[in-house]
Amino acid sequence: MLEISPDGKVLQANACFLDDLGHSLDEVVGKHHRAFRPRSIADKPADDEVWRTLRSGGRVSQQIECVAGNGQTVWLQATYSPIFDEHGALERVIEFAFDVTPHVQRELAAREREHLLSLVANQTDNAIIITDMAWRIIYVNAAFTRMFGYELDEVLGGVPSTLLTPYTPKTTVQNVRQTLQEGRPQRSDDLVYGKHGQRFWCSITGNALRNDQGELQHTVSVLTDITDAKMHEVIQRRVLEAMVQEGPLADVMNLLCREVERIAPEVIASVLKVDEAGKLATLAAPSLPDELAHRIDQAGINAAAWCGEASSTESVVDLLADERWIAHRDLIDMLSLKACWSTPIRSKEGRVVGIFAFYFRELALPDEFHRRLVAVCQHLCALALEREVAQSQIRQLVFYDPLTALPNRSLLHVQAEQAIASALRHQESLAVLFIDLDRFKQINDTLGHPAGDTLLCTVAQRIREQIRNADVVGRLSGDEFVVVLPECDAVQATDVAERIQAALANPFLLADVTVTPSASIGISLLPNDGQDMETLLRRADMAMYQAKTKSRGTFSFFREEMNLAAQEKLALESALRKALPAGDLRLHYQPQVDLNDRRVYGLEALARWHHPTLGHIPPTRFVAVAQECGLITELGRWAVNEACRQLGDWKERGVPVPGVSVNLSPTNFHDLELPRMIADILQRHSLIPGSLTLEITEDVLMDANPSTLTTLHALHAQGVRLSMDDFGIGYSSLSYLRRLPLNELKLDKSFVRDLEYDHTSRALSNAVLRIGESLNLTVVAEGVETEAQRAVLLEMGYRAAQGYLFSRPMPADALESWLMSLD
Secondary structure, rough: OOEOOOOEEEEEEEEEHHHOOOHHHHHHOOOOOOOOOOOHHHHHOOOHHHHHHOOOOEEEEEEEEEEEOOOOOOEEEEEEEEEOOOOOOOEEEEEEEEEEEOOOOOOOOHHHHHHHHHHHHHHHOOOEEEEEEEEEEEOOOOOHHHHHHHHHHHHHOOHHHHOOOOOOOHHHHHHHHHHHHHOOEEEEEEEEEOOOOEEEEEEEEEEEEOOOOOOEEEEEEEEEHHHHHHHHHHHHHHHHHHOOOOOOOHHHHHHHHHHHHHHHHOOOEEEEOOOOOOOEEEEEEEOOOHHHHHHHHOOOOHOOOOOOOOOOOOOOEOOOOOHHHHHHHHHHHHHOOOOOEEEEOOOOOOOEEEEEEEEEEOOOOOOOHHHHHHHHHHHHHHHHHHHHHHHHHHHHHHHOOOOOOOOOOHHHHHHHHHHHHEEEEEEEEOOEEEEEEEEHHHHHHHHHHHOOOOOHHHHHHHHHOOOOOEEEEEEEOOOEEEEEEOOOOOOOHHHHHHHHHHOOOEEEEEEEEEEEOOEEEEEEEOOOOOOOHHHHHHHHHHHHHHHHHHHHOEEOOHHHHHHHHHHHHHHHHHHHHHHHHHHEEEEEEEEEEEEEOOOEEEEEEEEEEEEEOOEEEHHHHHHHHHHHHHOOOHHHHHHHHHHHHHHHHHHHHHOOOOOOOEEEOOOHHHHHOHHHHHHHHHHOOOHHHHHHHEEEEEHHHHOOOOOHHHHHHHHHOOOOOOEEEOOOOOOOOHHOOOOOOOOOEEEEEEHOOOOOOOOOHHHHHHHHHHHHOOOOOEEEEEOOOOHHHHHHHHHOOOOOOOOOOOOOOOOOOHHHHHHHHOO
């Protein structure tokens, strides 16, 4: 209860009011009674009408929204009663209020649920019908209108079964109603009709809604359009089963026609085949007289035009008015046919291989139901018609590359082994050329896979043009081709390899870009390099990699040293796969120093591996192996974790190390999870992001992987420093460089080596420093070995450097001793 003054201020409040709103008496007395209302209400002028009623002696009851002291909403049902003094003036107003918050909240929640249910009902693609206890429609949703064309006012009070399924037997309707009366859901698939006669197969689910006494109040039916699925189920399943069982083509097509006529009894279906010469032949017409089928078979498609222009597009013909059908009126009249609707059946290549025709007993255009029915049948007819040539197509798929039409790996091996057997039998020479395109991945990544496919087809054609009919050429996989040259020695193989490379090198336009293909070729010879295809191919592959290593666009003959090198590389890969999880690799650290006072600027972490039997393995060897065999990502993760672990240990023990740099491969930056992984490592070792620098090579500038830039920017955003290693010897493209979020450049040691006596090296080193300064990047010089080099760099303005002048890379404990010696 509240007592309110004539000007709306609170005079008194009882304990119940104070408890409900969470205020003390001192907090409410003297405040305007609207101060406890939400700001949007409290800031409005007082309700003049309410106060006029009160001043005239009337009472006012209303529901009001209040805000409690804890910010919660409280709803009150309030009654205001005026109290007048002896002169008839309003003395005060007494407000009696009851807390009705739970009731109001339930009402609001119910309204919200009703609103959401209304949204769901109208946004769904399923048609919804609600009927009353007399089975009459009281509601349909928007999807019902879209599907069937009826507005609510057109169907209100109607009966769904009469409206949508007029041909359903009464006994079926009664059974459905009985099921719903008993409280059980009703489910069925039925053919239903729309406002304009359109037909749909619908999955219908009906549910009964009962009152508290268990009496049927409403039914809710949900109708889902399953026309396509139903047609596929009824027709496609049965036809495909017949095809799988290798039934004759005519039997399969007759089955299809009968299924169509069962679903749409108003039509007569037929399937005609069109041969290469345009000649028609009836494959199936189970409901047409044989005489009509015979006449069709006697004429070409253009002569008889039985189905209008169906050979090019769909066509509807008035059989009684079209002069081309006059000679066949006897058959037309016998069947009471009025129209023919025809659609072409096309092969995968787009050629018309048949005609699917509907004959109507009424002169009417096909409706959407017919069109959807034909869409299913066209595909099935095309499959059945093409089955006649399936064996040759299967052979093509099994033994030939579908893109280039060259023999694939299987057929290549068969043909090659035959040529090798003949060569051994007649003691003749033979050569195997392994051809691998250069930079093919770059074409795919930059111009797209369609451009890559075009390039492969062009390469295949150019190789074909350079070999004899007796030679064997095939596509092994991807961008790899193999040529087998019977009666061919090393000199002749050299000539063929040079001709192929010259032919491939002719520029041509690819996706509006002029490209000049090239390939690396490896050559093995029978009998010295092997006497079976597997051996010759493997050794030609080794020779190809040797050629690619030397210089792309060249060829190389197999040598036994290559086999030894391949075996050594395989052994090294196996050892590396064991060394990483076993923790056999170590990090050494090379200091980076300030050129002014020789204080430590940072450390570069460098991986070292000493194998118990293979001995010391230089990083250039095992990093290259890791890159080739897919271990480079794991190696990079290990290096980052180990460097951060060591740096965290130094930080904890107070060893003065500002930060550490770790080299990563461009492949590492393809991983979008790299930033999260590094953040976890830094957190685990209590390091700030700025204490870690990731060194990248200039190869990353030309990396077309879309994840690379995303990953680099994510790392930069979280505070990890990025350094460009060996800057100046690779692409060094400023247009690429400006896209990278770098903090540092590292001048390659090749510039530093010649600083003392080479003017060009000084000029380039100075240019790199100025580039770094203009981009606000620190530039670190690598490979400083003499005091003279240090002096030149210092004079130029270089701040930091690393090299043997200051220290070689050393283990962590040796580095600590080195740091102590600085003091």
